Amino acid sequence: MTDLIELEDSESLRLARLFLGRTVDLVIDRPYGSRHPRCGFRYLVNYGYVPLTRAPDGQELDGYFLGPSEPLAFARGRCVGIIHRWYDDDDKLLVVPSGSPVPDDAAIAEAVEFQETAGHYVIIGG
Numbered sequence: 001m002t003d004l005i006e007l008e009d010s011e012s013l014r015l016a017r018l019f020l021g022r023t024v025d026l027v028i029d030r031p032y033g034s035r036h037p038r039c040g041f042r043y044l045v046n047y048g049y050v051p052l053t054r055a056p057d058g059q060e061l062d063g064y065f066l067g068p069s070e071p072l073a074f075a076r077g078r079c080v081g082i083i084h085r086w087y088d089d090d091d092k093l094l095v096v097p098s099g100s101p102v103p104d105d106a107a108i109a110e111a112v113e114f115q116e117t118a119g120h121y122v123i124i125g126g
Contacts, residue, residue, distance in 0.1 A: 010084075011056045012091040013124075019050065019061075019079040020124075024095050026063050027051055031071035036115075044114045046072045056089040063093035066103060066111055081108065082124040083116060092116075094123070 028048035035042055046067065049060035064083070065075040080102045081094035094108060103111070105123050 010089045010091070012061075012089045013082065013084055015053065015055060015061055016082045016084075016091045016093055019093055020082065022079055023098065024050060024063065024077060024079045024093060026065055026075045026077075026093075026095060027060075028065065028072045028075055031073070032069055033071055041114050045111055046075055047115075048075065050093070055091075061093065062090070063095050064112055065095050066108070067095075067097045067100070080125065083108075083112060083121050084124050085116075085121045087120055 026046075026048040028046045030036070030043045030047040032043060032046045046065040047062065048065065049062050051060060053061040055061045063079070065072065065077060067075060067077065075095065077095040077097045077100070079093050079095050083092040083094065085091060096102065102125070108123050109118065
């Protein structure tokens, strides 16, 4: 995982940094196995947002829940990293169930490849 110091700051990254290493609640609006409403790809992890936040895109801050392979409505876990996108200001939290080990970069990249394009982001660790 990349060290935060060497990255150019962005509004989304500044917001996401506040959650690193902390317990995070996610509302899962795109549960495991569901399809993206416009693009049609299938979510291979639970994906949601942190309530009462506001990201640069005008929506809540998004997060991947790298937990069980079953659809969830809510998730709570520890934020272990950030997907920092190079080409838009829409970073994503990486959240794991409390007590779970931190996945390595390869496992994270594999888990999010259904939505993230290799080479278009960096994984930042907490």
